Amino acid sequence: MARRKKQNRITLTTVIILLVILALYQLLDTNDFFSDSGQDTLNVNTQNGFVEVHFIDVGQGDSIYIKTPTQDILIDAGERGDTVVEYLNSQNVEDLELVIGTHPHTDHIGGLINVFEEIPVKEVMDPGIVHTSKTFEEYLALIEEKNMIFTVVRAGTKRTYDDGVVLEILSPANPSEENLNDASIVAKLNYGEISFLFTGDAETTSEKEVLRSGYQIKSNVLKAGHHGSATSTSDDFLKAVSPETVIIMCGTDNSYGHPHKETLEKLEKADIDVYRTDLLGTIIVETNGADYDIKYEKN
Numbered sequence: 001m002a003r004r005k006k007q008n009r010i011t012l013t014t015v016i017i018l019l020v021i022l023a024l025y026q027l028l029d030t031n032d033f034f035s036d037s038g039q040d041t042l043n044v045n046t047q048n049g050f051v052e053v054h055f056i057d058v059g060q061g062d063s064i065y066i067k068t069p070t071q072d073i074l075i076d077a078g079e080r081g082d083t084v085v086e087y088l089n090s091q092n093v094e095d096l097e098l099v100i101g102t103h104p105h106t107d108h109i110g111g112l113i114n115v116f117e118e119i120p121v122k123e124v125m126d127p128g129i130v131h132t133s134k135t136f137e138e139y140l141a142l143i144e145e146k147n148m149i150f151t152v153v154r155a156g157t158k159r160t161y162d163d164g165v166v167l168e169i170l171s172p173a174n175p176s177e178e179n180l181n182d183a184s185i186v187a188k189l190n191y192g193e194i195s196f197l198f199t200g201d202a203e204t205t206s207e208k209e210v211l212r213s214g215y216q217i218k219s220n221v222l223k224a225g226h227h228g229s230a231t232s233t234s235d236d237f238l239k240a241v242s243p244e245t246v247i248i249m250c251g252t253d254n255s256y257g258h259p260h261k262e263t264l265e266k267l268e269k270a271d272i273d274v275y276r277t278d279l280l281g282t283i284i285v286e287t288n289g290a291d292y293d294i295k296y297e298k299n
């Protein structure tokens with residue numbers, strides 16, 4: 001990076017250039033968290049800051065907090081809303097620009113009731129499928145009461161943020177009430193060269209639909225659909241996503257037997273690194289847009 005040049009006298013320009021180079025080296029040094037990323041990976045996104053994806057341990061359920069340089073986004077809040085509120089407080093989250101309620105099941109939106117009561121939310125994305133549970137009614141009532149923007153999203157919606165983060169909605173296209181899991185909002189987040197795929201509880205039907213749509217779904221990190229159930233992460237879908245890392249969100253000794261043995265065997269066979277919230281607690285993936293690192297709560 002710093003190429004030595006033969007120069008007889010030091011000009012002001014040279015001094016400034018040297019100072020900039022020094023500052024960049026110090027920046028790289030302090031980020032020894034990403035020590036293997038190399039200097040050539042320092043790109044525009046790195047200078048914009050880091051994106052953190054926190055897979056919060058909420059037992060059996062999903063809750064994912066995404067911190068970008070400009071946005072605070074939450075996907076689901078499990079059933080343990082108190083845990084999520086406490087966690088967001090510990091991360092100094094004062095408000096959320098966006099909340100995605102992937103689908104109306106309580107292990108996804110149940111905890112959002114506490115979140116809505118405690119933390120100001122600007123907008124909620126929802127698949128717009130009616131569910132008759134009391135939890136879902138309460139969730140809708142709070143969205144209205146607190147004047148949040150309620151956006152029913154469909155595949156093809158794309159948000160591009162000033163910090164370089166791009167959020168794409170890949171599903172649902174035509175959701176039905178027949179299988180609420182397949183109505184799950186599937187979202188892809190891109191930051192520089194690193195991408196994450198969040199699948200809610202999407203099962204094989206939804207996965208097939210995403211594959212047919214022809215979206216670019218290859219991602220570095222995949223949140224396994226439906227807590228690692230064998231009804232998700234179909235062979236073709238896994239092949240197309242081709243993740244290096246899979247995160248499974250489920251509770252210890254849950255009654256569904258998640259994650260299913262078939263899924264774990266499939267991931268092992270494909271030589272994919274698996275991180276599970278039931279074994280590791282909260283899992284944090286941090287990226288500079290060029291490389292990423294994973295930390296977790298329990299050893």
Ligand SMILES: [Zn+2]
Nearest residue numbers: 105107201226
């Ligand atoms: Zn679920």
